[in-house]
Amino acid sequence: MRSFKSSVKHYYGLVQYRLVLIMGILLAINYLHASNSVNTITCQSHGQAFYNIDGHRRTMETTTIAHAPGFTLFENAYWKNYAWYFVSSRPWAFPELTMVVTNVPDYDELPEMFHNDGLARVVTPVEMADLGLDLEDVEVLDGSTVSTVYHLVGEMFLGAWRVYTSVLVDPFGKAPQRTPQTDSRSILDQIPPISRFVFVHAPPHEVQDHAKLNMNFFDHVFPGIPFEFEDQWQARADSLKLFRFERVMIADRWSGHMAYTSKPMDYAFRLPAPSNWVSDLKVRMLANYQGPVSLKDPSHANSKPVITYLSRQEANHRKFNPETHEELIIALKALEEEGLAEVNVEEFSDADSKDEQVAKLSRTTILVGIHGNGLTNLIWMTPDAYGRSAVYEIQQPGMYTDDYAIISEALGIEHWIIGGRDEELE
Incomplete structure (x- = not known):
């Protein structure tokens, strides 16, 4: 017969083995769950771009899908009276807000302050409720919205488009993304279509260049997509309603320059993108x-x-x-x-x-x-x-x-x- 002491040692050996086995199973399950949900690199340093490939968020919280200074693609971003609210239980996962949006509507104006809480805030759901803003009581702007202005096609649109199309590339090679190597469709058919272009601080004449190249470009590449200008957005602000953007690309030229580069789209162009990210635009043209x-x-x-x-x-x-x-x-x-x-x-x-x-x-x-x-x-x-x-x-x-x-x-x-x-x- 085994002694009592040896039986105890044998018993605890089995317990330790079982605990190690259970922990190993739990870690494996957790790893599988994590690898199937969010693939994220975040960095709040001035000159950094990052990804957050997360196509299946179920909550109404805000997700940063892709970012480079001056160009940020959000899911479920909120707007009321010219103020952005990015709602998240993980506020540390957001880029520095001066790299997202500034208070400079005109590129030629020097700001007294680039950013303040009345312009954009990252808030938790509890803080949002404390502000009297109900995430369920919103007017939803479906589809993808692009908000941009100044040097439109060659700078702000191309920067926004690079960030928007970057979500088709898996930077870690782990997820089976549909890329030009495996998908012969136009890149315009692989990403969520753009529903509207918004120029919050500009009247129509500031967007149109003298050669009318801007409108020619958009008429060919994005036919029928509406443009919205400052009058429409002043009316939205005056309504004091809370709006939720299903997806929104915020393109801000001053935010791009805050990364201390010569052109605002510099860091955006450093994000990898499909090889046909521009050539498919030419095909439509x-x-x-x-x-x-x-x-x-x-x-x-x-x-x-x-x-x-x-x-x-x-x-x-x-x-x-x-x-x-x-x-x-x-x-x-x-x-x-x-x-x-x-x-x-x-x-x-x-x-x-x-x-x-x-x-x-x-x-x-x-x-x-x-x-x-x-x-x-x-x-x-x-x-x-x-x-x-x-x-x-x-x-x-x-x-x-x-x-x-x-x-x-x-x-x-x-x-x-x-x-x-x-x-x-x-």
């Missing part, structure tokens, strides 16, 4: 194009690169003197005469067909031009399969800005800056 420009992609080994010189000689400023302009054309045409490239000289005007402009840029392998808004057209270039795509941006004396370099790099296109601080244009 040219869906009904029937003009003379061939849309055949020239990016194959036996094709000559297509060089487009985008002239500004008819502009009021930032242009070559006539002699330098002609010398550049002669040098480029020499490449064509040697059979090394196809060369096109273009000078787009407000009266030119916008579809024609996009079509010409879609064939462009190498874009050459003086710094100016026309270089935003580089977003329509088709990155060359053989790595030949490039932008050569010529800057005036004393200038150095990497506005367009940031966009080029985000599209996988090399960018060269010529002139600027160290050289003078003749």
